[in-house]
Amino acid sequence: MDERTRAEVERAEAALVEHYPRLVRLAYLVLPPSMGRHRKVLTAHGLVQRALPWRVPRRPAGALPAQRGPQDAGSGYELMRQRTLELALAYEQRQRPAVLLPTVPFVWGLRLLPRAGGADELALDQALSAVPAPVRAALGLWCLEGLEADAARAVLARAGVQDPEAAERAAGQLDQRTGAAALLGSAEFDPCTVQARPTDLLRRRQRVRATAVLAAVLAAGVAAVVLPGGRPADGPVPTAAGQALDPGRLLRAPDEQWARSSRMDFTAWPPRGRQAGDRALLQRALRVWAAPPAGTRIVAAADTSTRPPAAPPRLLYAGLIDNVRVVVFHDGERLVRYAEPEGTTPTLHFARVDNADLTSAGGLVIGRGNGWLRYLIAPWVADVATRDLLTPDARPHGLHLAPDGVTDRIPLPPADGAACGHWPVAEFRSSPRIDDRRSFLVTDLGDLAPVHLTYLAHPAAGGPGEATGGPALRSWARTACTLRSLRGTGVRSVNNWAYAAQDLPEGGGTATWVCNRADTWRGPGRVMVQFQPPAAGPADPGRVTGREAGTAVCGPFGRHVLSDVHWQAKSGKWYLLAAGSSEVAGIDVTGGARAAADAATLAAPAAQGAPAQVTGRLRDGRPLRALRP
Incomplete structure (x- = not known):
């Protein structure tokens, strides 16, 4: 118990009231990202309120309140900031079990989320999730609190950080990569300005129903024991929710079904991976999906539900990827990837993939690391190669495939804020067994499902074609770096349509006008028009002349x-x-x-x-x- 004089406690309380949003924002930044945004919002508020010291000494009857000096506000705020930081750091380090207890405020039936930011804020949030709490604390003291390096190190040392200098160096590097100083003040990181959304209503109903069923079963069991002549029933009838969590009921496509089917999507994928028969692993994955325990990191593509399975899903993969146990399910609408690293909490990743086809179901991201990823390819993909969109004349490089369909590591496209000097893509070639000999390009934009890149020279040619020919590759070389603005938006495919060629005045050559359309899995698209004059190099970017979101322009219904x-x-x-x-x-x-x-x-x-x-x-x-x- 922290014993303080009444004057100190009153100064701390005044500072808390005056600077409450500032303290909560700092706590929100330091708390573990794996908690999820709703839980982080509530915990940040709870920690700041608990940071107020206890009023242990009592003022004698008739005594006057302590006099306040001009320095009181500052010292009171410094005390609150120090205690808030200590509690937030201890929450991740698990040094104080008391901080793990439920804290006020408590919200039932609603999810409170900070307002969503743009692509830059999303990239910063992802970068923050990859660094430890002391680095986030150092970043907050510098960017949010405006402390000098020496003062910030002193605060970190008092909060129990073992190496404040290393934390500050890492925070500086993070700021250089992401521009954190300019972004941390946005609504994306403000837990005091939130929007309310309902919780997963289906899951909530299932939990209430399951609780009621359990209570009824217990009551029936008690009655069977107490009442004369009572005897047990032949056995409980499994509910639909119970069947969905039974590994023995998982859907498994036959190995060769894809070669005999006219439906080329994830329903034709057979289960692969060395642990596809590991019942214990599959059981854990299903249970975490149905009721994620505290600390589970949940990532969902835009407008993708995280509801539990309503029926037994299809098993696509179960195996070890770079020392991480990975299970992938498909429930007819979504891909669900369960990742179980050793010694840490699991991660669930959801992506919408309804109405997938031969190309959009050609692969999925099975593993992701620092600057690389691996694909799990469809059984109808015969070969995989990689190429750089910014060097359109270079030949693709073949990529090794494991027997279970997992590729070697592929470099990730450059992160937001980094120089766009390359843009790696994968080129998939379909098997001749399905009489569809085609090659198609896919790229990674942060979701489980890679994005299909296409090209259209003229609407008279029909729909978009594959972006593997010379004109298509040269067009994409000048457009590729604009893909960064689409990260995390649930994009299904992006098409380049060279809709016009124009002779420039004064013999300036010929310019190409390109309409770049990104279609999402949920339907709406985003359009960007580029003016591409003659360029000195093949990857010289064009000039963006028009944008529009939620439009049919440049699509099949907006020519x-x-x-x-x-x-x-x-x-x-x-x-x-x-x-x-x-x-x-x-x-x-x-x-x-x-x-x-x-x-x-x-x-x-x-x-x-x-x-x-x-x-x-x-x-x-x-x-x-x-x-x-």
Whole structure:
């Protein structure tokens, strides 16, 4: 029990009330990421409230309150910050069992989550999960509290950190990679500004139902013992939830079913891995999925449910991947990957994969490490190679496959904030046994299911084709680095559509207009238009001229697109350029520049940055607005 004078306790209480959001944000940052955001929010609030010292000494009757000096607020806050930091660090280090007890506030039926940030915040959150608590504490003292290095080391040392200097060095390196100093103040890391969502209602109902069933079974058992003539029943009838947790009821496709089926998706995958018959491992994986114990790390792709299995799922894999026991299930809608590292808590990873096909079910991420990943390929994939999208003329390199379908390690694409000097992808080639001899490219964007990359030169060719030919690879070389903005958004496929070619004024060569469309597993897409003038190198990026989210543009039900850009010729003169897809019959420009063309492209002199409204005219007379950045 921490004995303090009444004046110290009152100063600490005043500091807590005044700086409560600041203290909770610090506690939230230091707490283990494996707790999950809802539990971290509640625990951060609970730790800050418990950090207030006990009022042990009592003021004698009639005594006056202690006088407060100008330094009181600062000293009170420093005391609260120190105690908050100690409790948060102890929570991960398990040095004080008392901190593991339930803390107020307690919420039933709701999940409280900080508001979601963008791709940069997501990358920082992932980076924070890979470092220990002292590094996160050092980062918080520097970025959130603004302490100098010496002062931060002193606070860390008083909190029990063994090597404060090493923690500070690691925090500095983390900030350089992720820009943490600018991001930690965002709503993504603010546990005082939260949004409320319901818990998994189906799981909650199942737990209530299971509790009621258990109580009824116990009551029946007691009655059978107490009442005269009572005798046990022949045996309990398993419920649907109980059947879903029985390893003996897991669905297993025959080894050769994929070669005899017209349905090429995850339902045709046979179970693989040396531990596919390990009943104990499968039982643990199913139980953790049904009711994750405290500390389980749960990762879900965008808009993917984490509900427990309602029926026996399909087993796809069970084995050892880089010293981690891994089990992968498929329940008809989702992939569920259970990872069991030695000595640490398990991880569940969920990804939506409904309506998968030969390419989108061609593989899944079976293992991931620092800068690498491994794929588990579909049984209909005969060969795997790797190539770098930024070197389109280089030949692919063959990749070794283990007998169970696991690939060698493949480099990860560059992280957000890092230089985009390469973009590794995997090239899968389907087996001739299914009479579909094709090669297709997939890349990793952070989810279990890799992203299928495609290319479309002209809508008359039908749907998008594979991005393995020369024009497709050259187009993707200039677009690949924009894929970083899609990480963690549940993307299924990304297509490059070269919808227009335009001769530039003053003999500037030919520019290509590319509409890059990302489709998610849940349906909505995101569109980005790029203007790609002649480049000095094959990987020179284009210029983004338009964006739109939640749109059908550049998809099978949105074939019409128009965009514009200001461009400077070698003479120094500026032009307004615009280009539309093949059904655009004319383009009109109003505002800061005025021009018109009865064609799908337009080039008109215009001052640099002159505001202009660009509108297209389709062949059937309908107007078409231009996409803007």
